[in-house]
Amino acid sequence: MIGQEFVQLSLTPMLVGILASLACALPGNFLLLRRQTLIGDAISHVVLPGIVVAFLISGSIAAWPMMLGASGAALVAVLMIEAVKRFGRIESGAAMGVIFTSMFAGGVLLLEQSDTSSVHLDVQHALYGNLESLIWLSAEGWGSLFDLAALSEMPPQVGRLFVVLALVVAFIAVFWSSLKIATFDESFALSIGIPARLLGFALVALTAIAAVAAFDAVGSIIVIAMFICPAATARLMTDDLVVQVLWSAVFAVVSAVLGYMLAGYLPGLLGYDYAVSAAGMMATVSGLILGVACLFGPKRKRIAPTA
Amino acid sequence: MTEFVSALLLQSGYNAALVAIGSALLGLAAGGTGTFVFLRKRALISDAAAHSTLPGIGLAFIIMVALGGDGRNLFGLIAGSALSAIVGLLVVDWITKSTRLPEDAAIGAVLSVFFGFGVVLLTVIQVMSAGKQAGLEGYLLGSTAGMLFQEAATIALVGAISAGALLLLHRRMIVVAFDPQYAETMGFSVRATDLMTMGLVLLVTVIGLKVVGLILIVALLIIPPVTARFWTNRVDRLVTIAAVSGGLAAYIGAALSAAYPKVPTGAIIVLVSFVMFAISFLLAPERGVVGSLLRHLRFQHRVHRRQGLLELARGETIYDRMTLRVLQRAGYLRGDGVATLAGRAAAAQELKNEARWEIARRRNIEFADAARFDGLSQIDTVLTADEIAEIDAELSRQIGAVS
Numbered sequence: 001m002i003g004q005e006f007v008q009l010s011l012t013p014m015l016v017g018i019l020a021s022l023a024c025a026l027p028g029n030f031l032l033l034r035r036q037t038l039i040g041d042a043i044s045h046v047v048l049p050g051i052v053v054a055f056l057i058s059g060s061i062a063a064w065p066m067m068l069g070a071s072g073a074a075l076v077a078v079l080m081i082e083a084v085k086r087f088g089r090i091e092s093g094a095a096m097g098v099i100f101t102s103m104f105a106g107g108v109l110l111l112e113q114s115d116t117s118s119v120h121l122d123v124q125h126a127l128y129g130n131l132e133s134l135i136w137l138s139a140e141g142w143g144s145l146f147d148l149a150a151l152s153e154m155p156p157q158v159g160r161l162f163v164v165l166a167l168v169v170a171f172i173a174v175f176w177s178s179l180k181i182a183t184f185d186e187s188f189a190l191s192i193g194i195p196a197r198l199l200g201f202a203l204v205a206l207t208a209i210a211a212v213a214a215f216d217a218v219g220s221i222i223v224i225a226m227f228i229c230p231a232a233t234a235r236l237m238t239d240d241l242v243v244q245v246l247w248s249a250v251f252a253v254v255s256a257v258l259g260y261m262l263a264g265y266l267p268g269l270l271g272y273d274y275a276v277s278a279a280g281m282m283a284t285v286s287g288l289i290l291g292v293a294c295l296f297g298p299k300r301k302r303i304a305p306t307a
Numbered sequence: 308m309t310e311f312v313s314a315l316l317l318q319s320g321y322n323a324a325l326v327a328i329g330s331a332l333l334g335l336a337a338g339g340t341g342t343f344v345f346l347r348k349r350a351l352i353s354d355a356a357a358h359s360t361l362p363g364i365g366l367a368f369i370i371m372v373a374l375g376g377d378g379r380n381l382f383g384l385i386a387g388s389a390l391s392a393i394v395g396l397l398v399v400d401w402i403t404k405s406t407r408l409p410e411d412a413a414i415g416a417v418l419s420v421f422f423g424f425g426v427v428l429l430t431v432i433q434v435m436s437a438g439k440q441a442g443l444e445g446y447l448l449g450s451t452a453g454m455l456f457q458e459a460a461t462i463a464l465v466g467a468i469s470a471g472a473l474l475l476l477h478r479r480m481i482v483v484a485f486d487p488q489y490a491e492t493m494g495f496s497v498r499a500t501d502l503m504t505m506g507l508v509l510l511v512t513v514i515g516l517k518v519v520g521l522i523l524i525v526a527l528l529i530i531p532p533v534t535a536r537f538w539t540n541r542v543d544r545l546v547t548i549a550a551v552s553g554g555l556a557a558y559i560g561a562a563l564s565a566a567y568p569k570v571p572t573g574a575i576i577v578l579v580s581f582v583m584f585a586i587s588f589l590l591a592p593e594r595g596v597v598g599s600l601l602r603h604l605r606f607q608h609r610v611h612r613r614q615g616l617l618e619l620a621r622g623e624t625i626y627d628r629m630t631l632r633v634l635q636r637a638g639y640l641r642g643d644g645v646a647t648l649a650g651r652a653a654a655a656q657e658l659k660n661e662a663r664w665e666i667a668r669r670r671n672i673e674f675a676d677a678a679r680f681d682g683l684s685q686i687d688t689v690l691t692a693d694e695i696a697e698i699d700a701e702l703s704r705q706i707g708a709v710s
Contacts, residue, residue: 032408037415038351045522084533087596088588093411094350094533098584101526105577108448108523112569123448128426221426225419232412263427277430283423290416294406302407 004141010264012136012155017222017256017282019161020214023168024226025252027207029245030172032231033183038093039078039204040227042100043211044220046077048126049107050212056114063156067212074208077103129219131260131278134158157217164213171206172245175199180241218279225283226252233290236297255286310566315559323565325459326451330518330576331558332466337515337524338531338553339473340507342546345532346484347501351414352399353508354525358418359395360388360513361425361521364446368432378432379442381458381517388446388521389513395421396505449520449573451564458517465514469507470550476503481542518561519573526577527553534584537591556580608633609683613657615639619646620654660686663698670701 024040031037047070054069055061077099084095108123134155136144144150172179182189182196189196207227214223234247259282264275294300310319317324344353367387368378376383395417402413429443482490483500490497508528515524531553535545560576592598607629615630616639625631625644634640639650646654663686676689687695 032412035409035411037409037412041354041415041418084588087599088533088537089594090533090536091345091348091350093348094345094529097350097354097525097529098533098581101523101529101577102581102584105523105526105574105581108571108574109578112571112574124444127447221419221423224415225423228412228415228419232408232416235408235412236406267431272434274434275430276427280423280426280430283420284427287416287420287423290420294402294408297406300406 004139007139007141007144008137009135010260011139012158013131013134013278014257014260016134016155016157016161016217017131017260017278018253019158019165020218020222021226021230021252021256021282021286022249023161023165023210024214024223025230025248026168026172026245027203027210028227028231029234029241029248030179030183030203031207031227032235034200034203036204037228037232038096040207040211041224042077042081042096043074043208044215044223045100046073046103046107047212047215047220048123049073049103049110051126052107052110052114056110063160063216066216070212070215071208073103074212075205078204078208125219126215127219127221128277129215129217129222129279131218132275134217161213161217164209168206168210171202175202179203218282222279222283225286226255229283229286229290230255233286233293233297236293236300239299251286251289255282255289259283259285311562314562314565319562319565322454322459323561325456325463326454326518326565326572327558327561329454329459329462329466330451330561330572331554332463332470333511333515333518334527334531334557334576334580335550335554336466336469336473336507337511337527337557338535339477339546339550340469340504340511341528341553342532342535342549343477343480343484343504344508344528345536346481346542346545347504349410350529351411351525352396352505353512353528355399355414355418355421356392356396356505356508357512357515357521357524358425359421360392360516361422361446362428363387363389363391363394364443364516365425365428365432366391368443369428369435372435381455381461384446385461385513385516388516389509391421392509392512396509445520446516447520447522448571449516449518449523451518451561451572454517462514462518465510469510472503472507473546473550476500476507477543477546480504485542518557519576523573523577526580527557530577530580530584531556534580534587537587537594540593552583553580556583606683612637613683616650616654616657617661619650620658659702662702663695666698666701667694 028037028040031040050070050073051061051066052069053073054065057069058065080099081092081095084090084098085092088095090098111123134157136150136154138144138150138153140150178189178194178199181192182194182199186196211220211223211227214226230248230251231244233251234244237247238244260278262285263278263281267274267276313319314323314327317327341350341353344350364384364387367383370387371380371383372378399410399413399417402408402416403410408416432443479490479495479500480503482493482495483497487497490500511528512521512524515527519527531549532545534552535548538548539545556579557576560579561572563575563579564570564572587595589596590598611627611630611633614627615625615634618625618630619634619639625634631640631644634650635642637653638647639653640646667686667690690698
């Protein structure tokens with residue numbers, strides 16, 4: 001399993017899984033504390049209409065039009081949710097429910113109406129991704145990681161996710177203290193001159209970027225799972241934000257690696273010769289880890305009100 | 308178009324008519340049920356229920372095949388989906404109760420993890436059925452093509468049952484939604500009522516799977532109540548409007564899908580529902596965006612008119628552009644900023660009313676209605692002619708005293 005075959009077939013999907021999970025889990029920490037986790041859910045649903053519209057306009061399923069379309073749709077969704085909340089005076093959960101289901105339905109209808117038989121674009125792909133197909137044929141072993149020619153043949157998702165992850169880490173590192181204050185006490189943040197609202201919007205934009213980049217490789221289920229589960233698990237481990245973010249990164253990586261391994265090798269161990277959905281398995285593993293933390297996490301309880 | 312009309316009139320064949328009626332009942336039940344979830348501010352918890360049906364569908368299929376039966380048996384799949392949705396809801400409840408994670412995180416975690424596990428099971432089934440289409444993908448987005456009579460009848464029956472249950476339970480649900488403590492004193496257990504609501508949500512969800520699919524069924528529970536909210540502030544009307552708009556959307560959607568090729572039923576029902584929402588959001592008289600905007604503009608106009616006339620009466624120069632525009636358009640001011648005859652009369656009248664108001668407010672024991680003073684209402688719309696006459700008498704006494 002550690003030889004050339006592993007590098008060719010398993011290394012890149014695993015790497016993509018890890019990068020995607022990290023890119024989603026890190027902003028997930030802040031979404032969790034701001035009670036905005038479901039915005040990740042909403043965004044990953046509206047990615048579908050985004051890519052369908054992008055396909056109808058550009059006529060191809062190249063990566064960049066897809067990414068642009070998906071980001072555009074995410075932006076439209078966030079603005080519409082905000083409009084329904086503010087002008088319609090509707091509670092935010094319901095506002096999200098109205099907008100993301102309607103946009104998803106629009107995507108499904110457009111997809112059925114347009115001729116996409118020639119390209120690989122369907123609802124299943126949007127939900128599950130195609131992690132397993134991200135193989136690196138030109139690799140000849142671990143040495144290929146240092147071979148520029150072979151590296152350039154790597155599935156482009158690796159490079160894109162790497163850039164997005166770097167962006168996410170940079171954003172969190174640069175705005176760390178402002179983000180922290182704005183998350184815990186928005187009015188205080190505003191009073192000391194931190195543009196908390198702008199920061200909140202930037203966080204949502206970052207979430208959208210992470211969701212769109214990860215979605216292309218792993219589908220939307222895993223995106224939602226990774227926004228929530230690692231951060232929620234980490235929240236049950238510690239009261240310290242730094243430690244929480246680090247824990248969430250650990251849980252994201254473990255879910256991705258373990259999920260991929262289980263999807264590939266578990267049926268084999270049970271005597272069947274097939275593999276199950278890696279994306280689904282990663283989400284499952286992240287949920288199991290969360291379940292364990294809910295039972296045994298050291299900080300799982302609410303702080304009891306002092307008498 | 309004619310195909311659509313004939314589908315609307317249930318003339319497009321037996322199957323299409325079945326689907327349309329079944330969908331309408333489903334939409335009716337979903338809209339009514341959804342209202343209570345919406346009032347409890349827990350709209351998205353139904354999304355967790357809907358997504359967590361997938362592993363149940365998969366497991367039910369695997370078990371039925373393992374027992375040598377047909378994996379696609381609707382009743383088996385419905386039972387499986389209901390069981391796993393119950394597990395999903397219990398997990399959400401357990402996470403929120405026993406850990407410090409907020410409900411939205413619990414909802415998101417359950418919906419994504421259950422759905423992910425369901426997808427794992429779907430890949431297992433794909434291999435099991437060895438290339439044959441298991442047809443379970445239909446439950447993701449719904450498929451009404453080739454619906455059997457017993458399937459449609461089941462949907463209609465369960466739709467009717469949930470509508471009936473709603474009729475029986477709506478009073479206590481209303482009380483619990485608005486005042487949980489009062490409900491407890493009346494002997495309605497909040498927890499039991501919430502459970503009943505979730506039971507209805509579950510019922511609607513599992514029968515909606517076949518028509519709308521598990522990703523979009525939540526839309527039928529959320530969009531109609533939100534739509535209804537724009538039209539009324541009364542809860543009984545809210546439930547009725549939500550139920551009717553849900554039923555109507557489902558009926559029209561099913562007819563559209565029967566009339567035109569390549570129009571998926573679930574998606575079009577949601578979109579019709581969204582159109583109803585959008586119309587209400589924009590045009591509803593009280594809470595609609597256009598109505599609010601018009602009210603705002605009218606208010607702004609009245610403020611500027613009053614301010615401008617008072618400034619004219621006091622002989623002050625008006626600088627505010629908007630005030631100038633308002634007065635010029637009313638014919639009170641010439642283009643060069645000099646007051647017209649009508650303008651001077653209106654200004655005098657405004658000043659007189661201002662003085663009347665002052666007296667009315669000072670003597671607010673006699674003129675109780677003067678408490679309604681908001682700075683804008685015309686005095687003759689608030690006080691009676693007799694009262695105004697008395698105020699005027701007082702006013703002339705004051706003027707006499709000054710001179």
